[in-house]
Amino acid sequence: MQHQKLGILGGGQLGLLLTQAAMRFPVSVSVYDPDPSCSAAGFTDRFVRGDFSDFEKILAFGLDQDAVIFETEQVCLDAILELEKKGVRVYSSPQTLSWISDKALQKEKLVSVGIPTADFVRISGSEVRSYEGPFPIVQKWRRGGYDGSGVCIHTEKKSIQSAKSVDSIFESCVDIAMEVSVIVARSRDGDLVIYDPVEMVFDARANLVDYLIAPARLETAVTQELYVLTKTMAEKLDFLGLYAIEFFIDQKGHIYVNEISPRPHNSGHHTISTHITSQYEQQIRLALGLPLGSVDRLSEAVMVNLLSEEAQGQTDYKGLASALSIPNVQYTFYGKKEVRPFRKMGHALILEKTLEKALERKEDIRTKLIITAQ
Amino acid sequence: MQHQKLGILGGGQLGLLLTQAAMRFPVSVSVYDPDPSCSAAGFTDRFVRGDFSDFEKILAFGLDQDAVIFETEQVCLDAILELEKKGVRVYSSPQTLSWISDKALQKEKLVSVGIPTADFVRISGSEVRSYEGPFPIVQKWRRGGYDGSGVCIHTEKKSIQSAKSVDSIFESCVDIAMEVSVIVARSRDGDLVIYDPVEMVFDARANLVDYLIAPARLETAVTQELYVLTKTMAEKLDFLGLYAIEFFIDQKGHIYVNEISPRPHNSGHHTISTHITSQYEQQIRLALGLPLGSVDRLSEAVMVNLLSEEAQGQTDYKGLASALSIPNVQYTFYGKKEVRPFRKMGHALILEKTLEKALERKEDIRTKLIITAQ
Numbered sequence: 001m002q003h004q005k006l007g008i009l010g011g012g013q014l015g016l017l018l019t020q021a022a023m024r025f026p027v028s029v030s031v032y033d034p035d036p037s038c039s040a041a042g043f044t045d046r047f048v049r050g051d052f053s054d055f056e057k058i059l060a061f062g063l064d065q066d067a068v069i070f071e072t073e074q075v076c077l078d079a080i081l082e083l084e085k086k087g088v089r090v091y092s093s094p095q096t097l098s099w100i101s102d103k104a105l106q107k108e109k110l111v112s113v114g115i116p117t118a119d120f121v122r123i124s125g126s127e128v129r130s131y132e133g134p135f136p137i138v139q140k141w142r143r144g145g146y147d148g149s150g151v152c153i154h155t156e157k158k159s160i161q162s163a164k165s166v167d168s169i170f171e172s173c174v175d176i177a178m179e180v181s182v183i184v185a186r187s188r189d190g191d192l193v194i195y196d197p198v199e200m201v202f203d204a205r206a207n208l209v210d211y212l213i214a215p216a217r218l219e220t221a222v223t224q225e226l227y228v229l230t231k232t233m234a235e236k237l238d239f240l241g242l243y244a245i246e247f248f249i250d251q252k253g254h255i256y257v258n259e260i261s262p263r264p265h266n267s268g269h270h271t272i273s274t275h276i277t278s279q280y281e282q283q284i285r286l287a288l289g290l291p292l293g294s295v296d297r298l299s300e301a302v303m304v305n306l307l308s309e310e311a312q313g314q315t316d317y318k319g320l321a322s323a324l325s326i327p328n329v330q331y332t333f334y335g336k337k338e339v340r341p342f343r344k345m346g347h348a349l350i351l352e353k354t355l356e357k358a359l360e361r362k363e364d365i366r367t368k369l370i371i372t373a374q
Numbered sequence: 375m376q377h378q379k380l381g382i383l384g385g386g387q388l389g390l391l392l393t394q395a396a397m398r399f400p401v402s403v404s405v406y407d408p409d410p411s412c413s414a415a416g417f418t419d420r421f422v423r424g425d426f427s428d429f430e431k432i433l434a435f436g437l438d439q440d441a442v443i444f445e446t447e448q449v450c451l452d453a454i455l456e457l458e459k460k461g462v463r464v465y466s467s468p469q470t471l472s473w474i475s476d477k478a479l480q481k482e483k484l485v486s487v488g489i490p491t492a493d494f495v496r497i498s499g500s501e502v503r504s505y506e507g508p509f510p511i512v513q514k515w516r517r518g519g520y521d522g523s524g525v526c527i528h529t530e531k532k533s534i535q536s537a538k539s540v541d542s543i544f545e546s547c548v549d550i551a552m553e554v555s556v557i558v559a560r561s562r563d564g565d566l567v568i569y570d571p572v573e574m575v576f577d578a579r580a581n582l583v584d585y586l587i588a589p590a591r592l593e594t595a596v597t598q599e600l601y602v603l604t605k606t607m608a609e610k611l612d613f614l615g616l617y618a619i620e621f622f623i624d625q626k627g628h629i630y631v632n633e634i635s636p637r638p639h640n641s642g643h644h645t646i647s648t649h650i651t652s653q654y655e656q657q658i659r660l661a662l663g664l665p666l667g668s669v670d671r672l673s674e675a676v677m678v679n680l681l682s683e684e685a686q687g688q689t690d691y692k693g694l695a696s697a698l699s700i701p702n703v704q705y706t707f708y709g710k711k712e713v714r715p716f717r718k719m720g721h722a723l724i725l726e727k728t729l730e731k732a733l734e735r736k737e738d739i740r741t742k743l744i745i746t747a748q
Contacts, residue, residue: 001690001691001694001695002688002689002748003688003689003709003711006651016397019417020394020397020398022711023390023393023394023417024394024705024706025705025707026689026691026705026707026709026710026711027709028416028709029416029417041419042395042402042403042419042420043397043403043417043419044416044417044418044419045415045416045417045418045419045421046416047419048473058429065593109547133398156659196505197419204594211580233383236470257505273647273672276701276702276703276725277704277705285698289695290565290694290698291698291699293698294701294702295699296702298647298672298673298725299672299673314377315376315377315400316376317375317376320375320664321375321663321664321665324664324665324667325665326669327650327668327670328650328670329650330650330651331398331399332398333400335377335397335400335401336400337377344449351650351672362427374376
C-alpha cells in the first residue's frame with residue numbers, strides 16, 4: 001500500500017476520534033464540516049467548510065480522496081452514491097444509508113428480513129396532531145433526528161397537540177428492561193467482527209446516554225441471541241463498513257431492534273482502550289482497503305458521557321485538575337469551545353476491576369468536574 | 375481550566391504521538407518543524423516551518439502559546455529558556471536540557487550526585503584521531519547525536535583514524551547483559567510517577583532498538599534498584615516534566631546510567647495501550663498545568679520498531695494487508711512519505727499473554743511487512 005488520501009465528512013467528536021485513529025496509518029486526512037470550529041478542524045491541514053446537504057461541494061471534496069468516511073447520517077446521500085460510482089471507496093455503504101437514514105424505511109427493511117422490532121405505523125407530517133391513540137406512543141421523525149432530538153414519547157392526547165408536524169413513525173412503547181448496543185463491522189469479502197454488547201444507561205433529563213457498561217451484564221443465551229441477530233442483519237441487509245445496532249430488551253427478555261447507525265457510535269468509544277482494534281480503526285482499515293482487525297477484549301470498562309451544564313457560552317472546565325487525579329480513568333475531551341445545555345463535551349473511561357468500584361469513580365467524576373460557561 | 379494553546383517543537387513521530395495525546399484535551403495544537411512534510415504537519419491547522427536553531431522564530435512561535443513541549447534535544451536552548459522566563463510553560467524543564475544536551479555535562483552531573491555511569495573522558499574534536507587507547511572505547515559526540523548516530527565503538531587504533539572529529543566523550547565499554555529504559559515524570563509539586571522498566575533489544579545492523587519487552591525480565595531487587603536510582607536522579611537533578619533514562623546492566627548485575635532524554639521516548643510507545651496514562655499524556659498534562667496520571671499497568675507488551683529496508687524513495691508498504699491480519703497486534707505508522715535506509719517508519723505493539731507467543735508474532739510481522747521504496 002502507498003500513502004493514501006482520506007476524507008472525513010463531519011468533524012464532531014466522531015470525526016475527531018476517526019482522525020485520531022487515522023493518524024496511525026499512512027494517510028493524509030481532510031475534514032469537511034459546516035462548522036470551522038468543530039472538534040476535528042484543528043487537527044487537519046485540509047479543512048473544508050461546507051454543508052452536509054451540498055451535493056456539489058461534497059462531490060468535489062470526495063473526488064480529491066482515495067476514500068471517504070462519514071460521521072453522520074445527515075450527509076447528502078446522492079453525493080456519496082456518486083462518489084462510490086466514480087471509484088472512491090465510501091464507508092459505510094451508501095446503499096445501506098439510503099434506507100437507514102429514513103426510520104420508516106429502516107423499520108420496513110428490518111421487518112422484511114424477519115428481525116424483531118417494535119410495532120409501528122407511518123404518520124405523515126399533516127396527520128401527526130390528529131393522532132387519536134392508543135397511548136403512550138413513541139413519535140420518531142423519519143429523518144434528521146439526532147442525539148435524542150427527533151424522538152418523543154406522547155403519553156396522552158394533549159401532548160400530541162404540541163408535537164412537531166414532520167413525517168414520522170409512531171411506535172409502540174417497549175417495556176424496557178435494558179438498552180444495549182452491538183457494534184459490527186463487515187468487509188467486502190464478507191468478513192465480520194462483532195464487539196461485545198454494551199449496556200446503555202440513559203440520563204432522562206438530557207435524553208442522552210449517561211453511562212455505559214462494557215460488556216453488558218447479560219446471560220450468555222441473550223448475548224448469543226444478540227450475536228445471531230446482528231450477524232443476520234449484517235448479512236441479509238448487506239452491511240459494508242461499521243454499524244452500531246441499538247436494541248431494547250423487554251421485561252420478558254424479548255429483544256427488539258431500536259435503530260441502526262451506519263458509522264462509529266457513542267456506544268463504542270471505549271473500544272479505543274478495551275479492544276485490540278477500536279471501532280474507529282475498523283472503519284479506517286475498511287476505507288483504506290485493509291482487512292478488519294481482531295476484536296479481542298483487553299479489559300472491561302464503564303464509559304461516562306461528560307455533558308455540559310444547562311449553560312451557554314465559552315467553555316470552562318471547573319475542577320478539571322481534581323477530576324484528573326482520580327485514578328484509573330482516561331478522559332477524552334472534544335475541544336468544543338462553546339457549551340450549550342447538556343452538550344456532549346467529552347467522555348471518561350473508567351478501567352476498574354469491579355463494576356462497583358467503577359460506579360463509585362463515576363460519581364466522583366460527576367462531583368468534581370463541572371463543564372459550564374465562563 | 376479553559377481552552378489552551380499548545381506548541382510542539384518537532385513534528386516527527388514523537389510530535390505526532392504528542393499531538394494524538396493532546397487531541398483528547400481542550401487545546402489547539404501548533405507544530406514547529408523544519409520539514410513541512412514531517413509526520414505531525416498534516417494533523418494540525420497551525421504548522422510553522424522553522425529550524426530548531428532559530429532563536430527568533432522559536433521565540434515568536436512560543437510566545438503565541440500557553441505551553442510549549444519539545445520532541446528533540448536539538449531545539450534552541452536559549453529560546454526555550456527565554457520562553458519560560460516570559461511565562462510560557464515549557465516541558466521538560468529547559469534547565470535540565472541545558473546539561474542533558476551535552477553528554478559531557480550530563481555525565482558530570484550524574485557523577486556529581488553519585489549516580490553510577492561508565493568511566494569517561496572528554497576528548498575535543500581536534501584530539502579525537504590522536505586517541506591512543508585503551509580499546510575498545512565508545513565515542514559519543516557531546517552534541518547532536520540522534521538514533522544511533524553520534525555513538526560509535528572503536529575497537530582498534532585503525533578505526534579511530536576515520537572517526538568524526540567532533541567534541542566527544544570517550545567512554546569505557548560496559549559488558550552489557552541487558553539494556554533497560556525507565557520513564558519518569560515529575561511535576562512542579564514534586565509528584566513523581568515511574569513506569570515499569572522496559573527491556574531493549576538492539577538491531578546491530580541499524581544500531582537502533584529492534585524490539586522491546588515491557589516490562590523487562592528483571593529480578594525484583596534489580597527493578598527496585600532502578601526505581602531508587604530513577605527517583606534519586608529525578609529529585610537531585612530537578613527533573614520537571616517527562617524523562618527517559620537508559621541504563622546498562624552488566625554481566626555482574628551492576629547498573630550504569632547510559633543516557634537521559636528530557637522528552638517522550640521511543641521506549642515508551644507501548645504506554646499508549648499498556649498503561650492508564652501514556653508517556654505522551656503525562657507531558658501534555660504537565661504542560662497544561664494538570665496533575666500527573668496514574669501509571670497502573672493494564673497489560674504486558676512487546677514493541678517492535680518497523681524500520682524501512684536499505685532503500686531510498688517514495689514509501690511502499692508491501693504486505694500491509696497480510697501484516698494487519700495478524701491478531702493481537704496494534705500498528706502505528708508515522709506517515710513518512712519517503713524511506714531512507716533503516717528509517718523508523720512505525721511500530722507494532724504485540725499484546726499477547728505469553729512472551730513466547732509475542733516473539734512468534736514479531737517474526738511473523740517481520741516476514742510479512744516490508745517497508746521499502748516504490
